[in-house]
Every structure is written in C-alpha cells, then in structure tokens.
Amino acid sequence: MLRLRRLWSRWKYVGIIVAVCTLGIALLYRPYIVPSASMENTLSPGDHIFVRRYFSRSFQPGEVVAYSPPRNPDAVFIGRIVGLPGDHIRIIGKRLYRNGVEQNEPYAVHKSTDTIDFRDNFPGPPPLNLPDSDWLDLLRRKKAGDDLWIPPERYFLLGDNRDDALDSRYIGFLEPGNIVGIPLLGLRF
Numbered sequence: 001m002l003r004l005r006r007l008w009s010r011w012k013y014v015g016i017i018v019a020v021c022t023l024g025i026a027l028l029y030r031p032y033i034v035p036s037a038s039m040e041n042t043l044s045p046g047d048h049i050f051v052r053r054y055f056s057r058s059f060q061p062g063e064v065v066a067y068s069p070p071r072n073p074d075a076v077f078i079g080r081i082v083g084l085p086g087d088h089i090r091i092i093g094k095r096l097y098r099n100g101v102e103q104n105e106p107y108a109v110h111k112s113t114d115t116i117d118f119r120d121n122f123p124g125p126p127p128l129n130l131p132d133s134d135w136l137d138l139l140r141r142k143k144a145g146d147d148l149w150i151p152p153e154r155y156f157l158l159g160d161n162r163d164d165a166l167d168s169r170y171i172g173f174l175e176p177g178n179i180v181g182i183p184l185l186g187l188r189f
Contacts, residue, residue, distance in 0.1 A: 028052060029053070030050070031048060032050075032076055032183075033047070033048055037164050037165075038078065038164060038166060039064075039078045039079070039080075039165075040109055041107070042107055043183075049078075051076075051182065052182045052184060061083070061084060062081070062105075064078060064079070065078070065079060065157065066078055067079060070171060071171065076180055080157055080160060081174075085155070086152070088144055088147035089147060089150065090123070091122040094110050096108070096158070107160045109160055109163075111163050120162075122148070123146075126139065135171065138172060153176060155168075155174045
C-alpha cells in the first residue's frame with residue numbers, strides 16, 4: 001500500500017507537468033485550415049497548419065505570416081511579407097522590386113499567362129471593382145514616382161500564388177495588430 005501511494009504521488013506530478021505543458025502549447029499555438037490558393041505551392045487550400053501566436057516583434061522580407069484583413073477581422077489568411085516600413089515597392093511584368101532592386105523569389109508562382117496591369121504592374125491603374133475605396137485613396141497618396149511607399153508601422157504582403165491572391169495589392173497595408181501569428185510550415189496535421 002505504501003508503495004502504491006509513493007507511485008501515485010510521483011505520477012501526480014507528471015500529470016501536473018503534462019497539463020501545464022498542454023495549456024502552454026494551447027496558449028502559444030493555434031490550428032488553422034488554409035482557406036485559399038493564395039500561397040500555392042507553399043501551402044495548398046485545405047492544409048491544416050499550426051500558427052504560433054504573434055507577440056510584438058519585427059519581421060523580415062520573405063517571412064510568412066497569418067493575418068486578418070483590415071476589413072474582415074474574423075477571417076485569417078496566409079501571406080508573405082515583401083515590404084517593410086519605409087520601403088518602396090513596385091511590380092513590373094510580374095517581377096517584384098523592393099527599393100529599386102529586383103527580388104529573387106523562388107516561391108512566387110504565376111499560373112496565368114494573362115497580364116492585368118494592377119496585379120502584374122503594380123501600382124498600375126486600379127480596377128474599377130477595388131473593394132476598398134479608402135485603400136484606393138491611400139494608394140494614390142503613397143505613390144512615390146512609379147513606386148508605392150510603405151508608411152511607418154505598416155507592412156506590404158503578397159501571396160505566393162501571385163495571380164490568385166487577395167493580398168496588399170487589394171486590401172492595403174497591414175498593421176502589426178492584423179498579424180495573427182507565424183505559421184509553422186513544417187508542421188502540418
């Protein structure tokens with residue numbers, strides 16, 4: 001009987017440790033299902049991924065983030081940060097230029113041979129059906145010559161599937177508060 005009590009007291013601590021670790025993981029990571037084809041070939045629609053919740057930090061160009069669009073805070077999308085505060089962004093013939101330098105983007109996919117000025121030569125003439133008129137006004141004010149200037153504390157992101165992504169070209173700059181977290185791309189379930 002005494003042995004059983006000692007064994008129980010030891011396992012009780014293991015149970016507490018497991019419960020604390022499980023709670024910690026649940027607070028730091030959240031599962032999501034990739035909702036769209038905007039990140040093909042990096043992520044496919046329907047992929048189940050974990051997202052490490054965002055806590056104040058700075059980002060680097062090329063980093064993949066989970067975000068909520070400014071006009072739809074309940075939705076969560078995945079995109080790649082391509083522009084930091086103060087950068088100048090431009091797309092010419094489907095090629096991204098940051099601060100006048102063409103970017104090497106092996107992850108970028110173009111599945112369409114059609115050219116749409118606003119999408120493929122950004123910031124070109126905006127489409128008539130741009131969903132956010134505030135973004136359209138800001139887009140006109142933030143042009144620096146043929147480039148788009150990213151204001152302080154804002155990011156510019158694109159989907160890897162550049163022809164089929166609802167990204168900063170259409171929804172505007174991303175504020176740090178819209179970033180939900182960092183997807184763990186190697187952990188899919």
